Amino acid sequence: MFYLDAANSMKNPKRPRRSRSSLMVIVFLACSTALFSVGALLPIASAQTSAEETTKEFVNRALQILRDKQKSVLEKRRELKPLMEARFDSAEMAKSTLGYHWRSLTMDQRADFTKLFTAFIEAAYLDKVQDYSGQDVQFGQTRSLGPGYTAVDTKIVQAGKEPIPVTYLLEKADDDWKVYDVTVDNISIIANYRNQFNRIINEEGFPKLMAVLREKQQQLGSELGQG
Secondary structure, three states: OOOOOOOOOOOOOOOOOOOHHHHHHHHHHHHHHHHOOHHHOOOOOOOOOOHHHHHHHHHHHHHHHHHOOOOOHHHHHHHHHHHHHHHEOHHHHHHHHHHHHHHHOOHHHHHHHHHHHHHHHHHHHHOOHHHOOOOEEEEEEEEEEEOOEEEEEEEEEOOOOOOEEEEEEEEEEOOEEEEEEEEEOOEEHHHHHHHHHHHHHHHHOHHHHHHHHHHHHHHHHHHOOOO
């Protein structure tokens, strides 16, 4: 079944199965805090800013917005959306989700898919703002993955539950750090989407993927009051 949902197939047989609702909250928190940048609000970014410092800044800013009880869910979504767009390497992530299929697409198809995928993933995670219930983030080690690539390890802490390991994968581009993937319980969100996208392309073709993705994005956009 084609879910277009980062949580539905994120299962680890070595851990107790999490409910769909709770897992979507975890995935939302991981992606939102990883993809939101305070660069649009505070003059902190510089060529010397490390991936860890950048990650801490936008995680703290995202949590500040999510915890603001004076703001409505709609107001939180409106504040988080431009921060997502600033930190989200949509072109790289869109390309990664298609894997080897990317090579067979025309330039126009690549552009159309990147635009649609970006709109979908923004809507998918902004849709989960109302599910945030006080989770916190603890930072662990920062690991180099090679020149210009870094992994920042964290844990999402929930009252009465085991912490959830979340790793932000960042790349340096134009003296700035951008997230190109997030792993939750050591499972890549991008790899999860790639498995789903490849399956539907192999079985029904790229046009079918675009149709299903567009339908899901329009549905989410309608629910968010965007369309």
